[in-house]
Amino acid sequence: MAQTPPTPQPITPPEPAATATVTRLEPVALEFTPDKLGRLTVPAGFQIKVMATGLGNARSLLVMPNGGIYLSRMKQGDVWYLKDVNGDGQIENVERKRVAQNMSSAHGLSVKDGKLYVAAEKTIWVMDIAANGSLSVPRIFADGFPDAGQHGARGMHWGPDGYLYAAFGSTNNDSRTPNPEEATMLRITPDGKSREIYASGLRHTIGFGWHPVTGALYGFDQGSDWHGDNIPPEEMNVIVRGQDYGWPFCFGDKNPDPYVNVSGIPGKVTKAAYCAGTRGSTLNYIAHAAAIDSVFYTGGQFPADYKNSMFVAYRGSWNRSEPSGYQIAHVSFDVNNQPTEITPFVSGFIYQDGDTWKQFGRVAGVAQYTDGSMLFTDDQSGVLYRVLYTGGQK
Template sequence: MRLFLMTALTAALVVSATSAGAQAVPTPRPLPAPEPPATVTATRNEPAALAFTPDKLSRLKVPAGFELKVMATGLGNARSLLVMPDGGIYLSRMKQSDMWYLKDANGDGQIEAVERKQVAQNMGTAHAMSVKDGKMYVAGEKNIWVMDMAKDGGLSVPRVFATGFPDAGQHGARGMHWGPDGFLYAAFGSTNNDSPTPNPEEATMLRISPDGQSREIYSSGLRHTIGFGWHPVTGVLYGWDQGSDWHGDNIPPEELNVIERGKNYGWPFCYGDKNPDPYVNVSGIPGQITKPEYCAATTGSTLNYTAHAAAIDMIFYTGSQFPAEYRNSVFEAFRGSWNRNEPSGYEIAHLSFDANNKPAAVTPFVTGFVYQDEDGWKQFGRVAGVAQYTDGSLLFTDDQSGVLYRVLYTGGK
């Protein structure tokens, strides 16, 4: 009897183990579809950096009827701008990990040393800023901070609003704005050029709850969308995405995307209007489908611009100081290339919209920072932040020499 029970128990264990083993066998995955070899010709061409001096101002060009002025110099790594209704200007500086408050108190069009004050420090890679309900929010690499704002522009000690964001890698600049729905939108770039990473929040735009306690991946496949915003009339969310490096002079282009919830914009396997990137390994595609099949299921760009121009910030212009045709259009800062045979970017560009409030064309607006002479390519400005001033003029920064520029419409006066 005992022998029978042991035999039966042993048989049951064998059956149980066999069943468990059968369940543990993974489902075979198909091998990725083969792709032909691709050879890329890439160029590292970083124009020689020159410091800003007043004589260089004559090199800069703006459209007829506009005037370009220098509002401040010596600002260090001047990145993002945020203009307050009273004319105060907040400035973030990534390399110095701090923030400044600037104000032209005497109205002379210049911001002197006595009109500047440091209002926050020790904020690693502080970049994008956004204000809500009298509080300042600042995005860095791993944290978003919040501070109380004083009437004189001062800020309280930073408190962590949200944390645990992806590593920066080569893309430490974060874009961030409070959305019209009351949620905070923040974009986090990829840590590389060609490969998806285990962290699902990389190369995405996140939508963060008003209390900072929860968040969702709003959209993905965005290599590095720093500048974004909502159209003042249609409410459509647009963003400029930076394309990958080392894929040649002309691909991938800089992309203007209509950013929508749940959409995948293709990086790293696709660029532009769902074009497969021949220089990205197919082995990382989820499901091991072909690259064209994967790209067909993504969302293509709305408009493209010159490759490697390095889109870094944008605003919708809502003022009246410029001619009427500029209202509700976009001004975009392109910081400039370093891996293109003929440099691109180093400019403020203008994105026009048609009568139906659809993006129409991108044209240069402020140019001349980069030029070629007998000694090769040179540049004296890497544009970064862009903002609308209280009178409707346009402000933008140069984070290389620390210059704050101002563009006014004079109509030829």
């Protein structure tokens, strides 16, 4: 019996030409010195202090119930244990020790059942935690993840469902690649033996976490570079299993990116049609601000309005005519526990000196301390900062 030949799918029509004005602007990097602390601004009633210096490429933080702090250093490929043993608010050299090393691009940290997990470039390591903070010899928990490429920092957290969630960024700026695990969030079984692509189309989502009340998973994605000052915006997404968040073809609320070629779109559909089937962002922030980490605030040291809200570390731009980021931002949530806006919280790391932009801090990791204050790192000068509320009535 003769069969009707399939109808060939038409070639996707070309898009109109698009021209972007782009700028490479890397502010002059300055070392931290104590006098620069006065440049930093926080909301009324808050105070910012330096808890430690000389930490090197200080990235992710993990605070233990006993006040011990694990710190990953991406460039050095190691993990340190810090603890303010004498309670003076400072972590001196004698109160810090290296507890793991030789882990390429060590970044994300998470703990479960007395074990520390470290997300490195292509491997997730696991170590037993001793009472004094020391770690056992690292063992491979899961392996064979995508190459680092352009985005080697891995975000990782154990989820409330008992699975390990890890985000692996794209190896390039704005092109799809053959490895399906790139530009995704992965969900890994508790034994590390199998995993699934939980969500895709996420260029580089390092900071993420679950809302303490609703359980919704929120993540902060970095948009593509070299598309102009304001395209694409940085995104805050509700990350849902099985959803595609559009990168590299779409940004924000399913907007087609005019500067990405249509040739890589699967299925030979138009960019608009492809974007219509993706999931749009929940909130947007200034382009190129570069979110590195985030944390939900569940403590009681800050005023009640901050309870169950979120803090984000924006490391800062390098390809925008007026720099963005270089700050800790705050995500407000309404009475229904829905995010409403993103606003600066700790600012002042970047400033203009005549015609020259200068900066003295690239913020990276952010965490809640045991007393409810907030910690964050500067991976440029190796500073650990602490923000406390000192305004009296809350």
